[in-house]
Amino acid sequence: MSESFDVAVIGAGPGGYIAAIRAAQLGFKTACIDDWSTTDGKPAPGGTCTNVGCIPSKALLQSSENYEHAGHAFADHGIGIAGLSVDVAKMLARKDKVVRQNNDGIVYLFKKNKVSFFHGLGSFAGGTAAEGWRIEIKGPGAGTIAAKHVIVATGSKPRVLVAGDAAVAFDNSLILDNDGALSIPEVPKRLGVIGAGVIGLEMGSVWRRLGAEVTILEALPVFLGAADEQVAKEAWKVFTRQGLAIRLGVTITGVTIGKEVTVEYSDTEGAKQSASFDKLIVSIGRVPHTASLNAEAVGLKLDERGFVAVDEECRTNLANVWAIGDVVRGPMLAHRAEEEGVAVAERIAGQHGHVDFNTVPWVIYTSPEIAWVGQTEQQLKAAGIAYRAGTFPFTANARARAMGETRGFIKFLADAKTDRILGMHAIGPLVSELIAEGVVAMEFGAASEDIARIVHAHPSLSEAVKEAALAVDKRTLNL
Numbered sequence: 001m002s003e004s005f006d007v008a009v010i011g012a013g014p015g016g017y018i019a020a021i022r023a024a025q026l027g028f029k030t031a032c033i034d035d036w037s038t039t040d041g042k043p044a045p046g047g048t049c050t051n052v053g054c055i056p057s058k059a060l061l062q063s064s065e066n067y068e069h070a071g072h073a074f075a076d077h078g079i080g081i082a083g084l085s086v087d088v089a090k091m092l093a094r095k096d097k098v099v100r101q102n103n104d105g106i107v108y109l110f111k112k113n114k115v116s117f118f119h120g121l122g123s124f125a126g127g128t129a130a131e132g133w134r135i136e137i138k139g140p141g142a143g144t145i146a147a148k149h150v151i152v153a154t155g156s157k158p159r160v161l162v163a164g165d166a167a168v169a170f171d172n173s174l175i176l177d178n179d180g181a182l183s184i185p186e187v188p189k190r191l192g193v194i195g196a197g198v199i200g201l202e203m204g205s206v207w208r209r210l211g212a213e214v215t216i217l218e219a220l221p222v223f224l225g226a227a228d229e230q231v232a233k234e235a236w237k238v239f240t241r242q243g244l245a246i247r248l249g250v251t252i253t254g255v256t257i258g259k260e261v262t263v264e265y266s267d268t269e270g271a272k273q274s275a276s277f278d279k280l281i282v283s284i285g286r287v288p289h290t291a292s293l294n295a296e297a298v299g300l301k302l303d304e305r306g307f308v309a310v311d312e313e314c315r316t317n318l319a320n321v322w323a324i325g326d327v328v329r330g331p332m333l334a335h336r337a338e339e340e341g342v343a344v345a346e347r348i349a350g351q352h353g354h355v356d357f358n359t360v361p362w363v364i365y366t367s368p369e370i371a372w373v374g375q376t377e378q379q380l381k382a383a384g385i386a387y388r389a390g391t392f393p394f395t396a397n398a399r400a401r402a403m404g405e406t407r408g409f410i411k412f413l414a415d416a417k418t419d420r421i422l423g424m425h426a427i428g429p430l431v432s433e434l435i436a437e438g439v440v441a442m443e444f445g446a447a448s449e450d451i452a453r454i455v456h457a458h459p460s461l462s463e464a465v466k467e468a469a470l471a472v473d474k475r476t477l478n479l
């Protein structure tokens with residue numbers, strides 16, 4: 001007879017493993033199934049985020065930034081380095097070690113919380129809400145389990161480029177997905193990147209800092225269209241000055257693969273262009289990962305774009321079957337997946353789990369970093385909402401000057417009448433951390449005056465946040 005659980009989670013990415021831990025904390029007998037393996041066949045829970053996404057990209061961004069600082073910024077501090085070199089193999093090995101530490105951390109957390117982990121591919125094998133859902137596991141942890149509630153958290157996979165009529169398959173030798181982009185064995189001389197989104201900009205930055213000539217080809221005519229225009233404009237200025245060649249409004253018409261990769265494209269004016277690269281990263285978005293679920297066996301409904309169809313509470317069309325994270329609608333971000341995981345576990349327990357999409361922060365870990373929460377100026381204008389804006393540049397922040405990191409600014413947008421904060425937008429040093437203040441403020445319904453009246457440590461980057469809030473009322477103290 002198959003073992004029965006209260007909750008079974010399929011997928012142990014940030015959505016799935018957090019959902020499993022929260023379900024176990026709430027007293028449910030919980031299973032989590034995940035198929036990701038290390039090269040030697042061991043379980044590697046953590047999903048895309050831990051294995052080939054958030055974590056390894058940040059490890060390489062840190063290593064490459066250290067290298068760039070040592071080569072360029074240290075001299076300003078009076079520090080000279082003779083014979084600076086980079087050992088890519090060692091850098092990649094360090095990145096892999098950071099990933100393993102995170103995999104091991106999740107294995108430990110499962111044990112600590114008494115979550116039963118099954119290493120393998122889970123798929124629906126029948127059942128009903130009344131009798132429980134049956135899940136078949138194939139792989140090292142093979143077997144069948146039954147569960148009263150199932151949380152689908154199978155994530156996403158990279159979208160394949162279609163050039164003209166032909167699909168350009170990933171080979172992770174010349175045509176790289178995010179996995180390949182994080183494992184290039186030596187610095188390519190010419191690196192092409194298709195897609196100027198978060199992943200393209202982060203990966204392009206890593207390899208540019210290490211010495212590659214990087215060209216980014218983007219289909220959209222505007223740069224970072226989802227960001228506030230003022231931030232996007234500043235980012236464009238900084239990134240192009242750093243040496244990233246970014247071409248907008250491009251239509252890829254063909255890709256030829258030989259010793260090198262040649263990309264044929266038409267530019268904004270429709271003129272035919274071509275460029276050759278030693279490696280090509282394709283980062284044009286991600287698609288939901290549902291193929292292995294055997295959704296048809298139970299009639300689990302997918303939407304027209306292939307995502308598992310859910311309502312705003314992550315309920316699917318099947319009673320007691322839920323879905324969270326990248327496999328459902330919404331921003332493909334690890335923290336959104338995690339929060340949905342917590343909320344669903346709490347809903348199963350009869351509590352009122354909630355995720356506020358309006359306060360989900362966005363971060364791009366380039367240098368300078370970019371971060372935002374809430375609405376942009378262009379969104380407020382389009383919605384006809386009257387607002388006041390306050391901006392403060394890092395050039396006027398003492399800590400930023402001491403760090404030698406004065407690029408960028410913080411900006412608040414506040415309702416013109418009530419002063420309630422509607423958005424915070426930032427480009428500059430460690431804004432991935434500073435954005436948390438904007439998120440907290442918005443969650444608590446704060447006004448810009450609230451931030452302006454809070455004591456911020458001196459000297460700190462957070463003083464730029466306070467000053468931007470003061471700027472909403474046109475009364476900065478240090479500008």
Ligand SMILES: Cc1cc2nc3c(=O)[nH]c(=O)nc-3n(C[C@H](O)[C@H](O)[C@H](O)COP(=O)(O)OP(=O)(O)OC[C@H]3O[C@@H](n4cnc5c(N)ncnc54)[C@H](O)[C@@H]3O)c2cc1C
Pocket residue numbers: 010011012013014015016033034035036046047048049050052053054055057120121122123153154155156178199289292293324325326327331332333334335336337
């Ligand atoms: C290069 C890169 C950098 C990124 N950086 C960031 C970042 O800095 N911050 C951020 O918030 N987001 C980042 N993301 C996005 C983030 O990784 C995803 O939003 C997040 O991983 C989604 O979590 P998830 O749990 O929904 O799915 P995933 O992390 O994709 O996990 C799903 C898991 O389910 C497994 N699985 C799938 N089908 C089955 C099955 N049938 N049976 C068993 N297991 C199955 C998969 O193998 C995988 O382990 C990045 C993504 C990439 C590619």
